[in-house]
Amino acid sequence: MTGGAVTAPSSAPVSGPRLAARFATEAARFATEVVLFDPEDGRLVVLSGAAASVWTACDGRAADEVARAAGLGVRRVRRILRDLERAGAVAREGAGWRQRACVEV
Amino acid sequence: MSVHAGLRVAQHEARGAEGERDGVAALAGAPGLAGAPAEAGSRSGPGLSGWTVRVHAAPGSPQGSRGVRLHALLAPLDLCGLRLPPLEVELGADGWAVGRVGGETLWRIRLPETRALSALLGQCTATALHLADRLFLHAGVVAVRGRAVVLAGPSGAGKTSLVAALLAQGATYLSDEVAWLPLPDGVPDSVQVPDGVQVPDGVRVPDRVRSRHDGGPPEGAPCAFPFALPLAVKPWTLRALGALPAGEVVARDDDVTYVLPPRRAETRVPVALLVLLEGRGRRVRLRPLSPGAVFLALSRQPSSLQLARHRARAFAGLAGLLRTVPAVGLVTPSPAAGAAALLKILP
Numbered sequence: 122m123t124g125g126a127v128t129a130p131s132s133a134p135v136s137g138p139r140l141a142a143r144f145a146t147e148a149a150r151f152a153t154e155v156v157l158f159d160p161e162d163g164r165l166v167v168l169s170g171a172a173a174s175v176w177t178a179c180d181g182r183a184a185d186e187v188a189r190a191a192g193l194g195v196r197r198v199r200r201i202l203r204d205l206e207r208a209g210a211v212a213r214e215g216a217g218w219r220q221r222a223c224v225e226v
Numbered sequence: 227m228s229v230h231a232g233l234r235v236a237q238h239e240a241r242g243a244e245g246e247r248d249g250v251a252a253l254a255g256a257p258g259l260a261g262a263p264a265e266a267g268s269r270s271g272p273g274l275s276g277w278t279v280r281v282h283a284a285p286g287s288p289q290g291s292r293g294v295r296l297h298a299l300l301a302p303l304d305l306c307g308l309r310l311p312p313l314e315v316e317l318g319a320d321g322w323a324v325g326r327v328g329g330e331t332l333w334r335i336r337l338p339e340t341r342a343l344s345a346l347l348g349q350c351t352a353t354a355l356h357l358a359d360r361l362f363l364h365a366g367v368v369a370v371r372g373r374a375v376v377l378a379g380p381s382g383a384g385k386t387s388l389v390a391a392l393l394a395q396g397a398t399y400l401s402d403e404v405a406w407l408p409l410p411d412g413v414p415d416s417v418q419v420p421d422g423v424q425v426p427d428g429v430r431v432p433d434r435v436r437s438r439h440d441g442g443p444p445e446g447a448p449c450a451f452p453f454a455l456p457l458a459v460k461p462w463t464l465r466a467l468g469a470l471p472a473g474e475v476v477a478r479d480d481d482v483t484y485v486l487p488p489r490r491a492e493t494r495v496p497v498a499l500l501v502l503l504e505g506r507g508r509r510v511r512l513r514p515l516s517p518g519a520v521f522l523a524l525s526r527q528p529s530s531l532q533l534a535r536h537r538a539r540a541f542a543g544l545a546g547l548l549r550t551v552p553a554v555g556l557v558t559p560s561p562a563a564g565a566a567a568l569l570k571i572l573p
Contacts, residue, residue, distance in 0.1 A: 151516070158531075160537035160541060
């Protein structure tokens with residue numbers, strides 16, 4: 122696991138479930154984790170530690186800005202962003218990164 | 227009774243016909259059932275409050291005997307104020323069973339050679355869980371000093387054994403395999419809306435992005451409703467316990483004995499702890515689990531997260547539960563040792 126903290130049930134994170142590109146993904150924030158859930162098909166992705174921090178900072182910022190906001194190194198953040206993108210949790214937006222739209226519960 | 231097995235049987239038998247509906251297989255055009263429904267009518271004895279289950283089968287036949295025993299197993303179920311539409315179960319002489327609600331066929335299964343009663347009970351349970359507006363998890367539940375402990379784990383993990391061991395040490399029975407919890411009302415009211423995203427109809431966008439858990443304590447403590455079907459004591463459960471749990475033997479189904487514990491909760495109980503059964507070990511080991519770890523474990527088990535009708539609210543409900551209720555993983559050498567360890571840490 123490159124980012125060390127993107128987990129999905131029963132498969133490796135990179136090749137694991139990918140959240141569908143719809144609006145209705147749900148997100149639950151906990152103290153050090155974020156759980157993303159797609160109610161359409163029941164896919165679940167858990168972000169913990171650094172991945173949760175990076176996901177939280179993805180509001181359109183570029184990777185180096187995300188790294189500053191999350192307090193992490195840029196190279197590590199780029200790896201995490203790739204994992205998050207593969208999991209369908211974030212998407213590129215121009216030069217920046219943005220969370221997939223979600224309903225927060 | 228095995229919810230998991232019941233769902234699996236239905237899906238296996240009906241796949242390729244008309245598909246499944248939320249884990250309960252849907253199949254229209256059931257073949258003719260031999261024999262007229264001769265044993266009809268709901269049994270209104272003590273319990274089975276809130277739900278009518280009518281079983282039709284030829285009297286005196288093996289199916290008729292199953293119908294009688296099925297009623298006996300369902301009788302203790304009290305839905306605590308919930309009312310569900312009646313379920314009609316037809317047991318055909320050809321070995322098939324059909325479940326209908328409101329004239330619509332919800333499931334149709336060929337009963338297995340062994341544990342047929344358990345398969346039937348699983349179907350009836352799955353129907354109730356499908357129809358009810360509640361969150362369910364595949365878990366046993368007991369109450370200790372007025373607080374509920376939810377014991378989750380896959381089939382064979384030792385839920386029934388641990389439930390029985392806790393009952394033997396003074397706990398009150400709520401359920402063997404189904405943790406029944408309230409679903410939150412309505413849709414979540416906190417939405418993140420990135421630029422350029424079109425908001426679907428019916429989703430209310432607040433003035434600012436906010437989250438419920440930032441706004442103060444959750445509304446009301448999470449609680450568990452009783453789902454007090456008899457304990458399904460399987461051979462490995464009996465080996466682990468050494469003897470049948472105390473209670474009334476309600477029915478037998480091949481190598482499964484159904485035992486109704488004498489001390490049962492009559493209403494909902496606030497939840498104090500969620501326990502994930504993580505297998506056997508030489509020593510008792512309890513470790514705190516994060517909400518993410520619990521979500522991952524529960525996503526592999528039957529629950530409302532897998533029922534399309536309830537998914538969105540089930541996720542919100544489970545998130546709410548995990549914000550207020552601690553979760554631990556339990557490894558134990560025996561049910562008795564595990565029960566003793568849990569009793570020590572409970573308030």
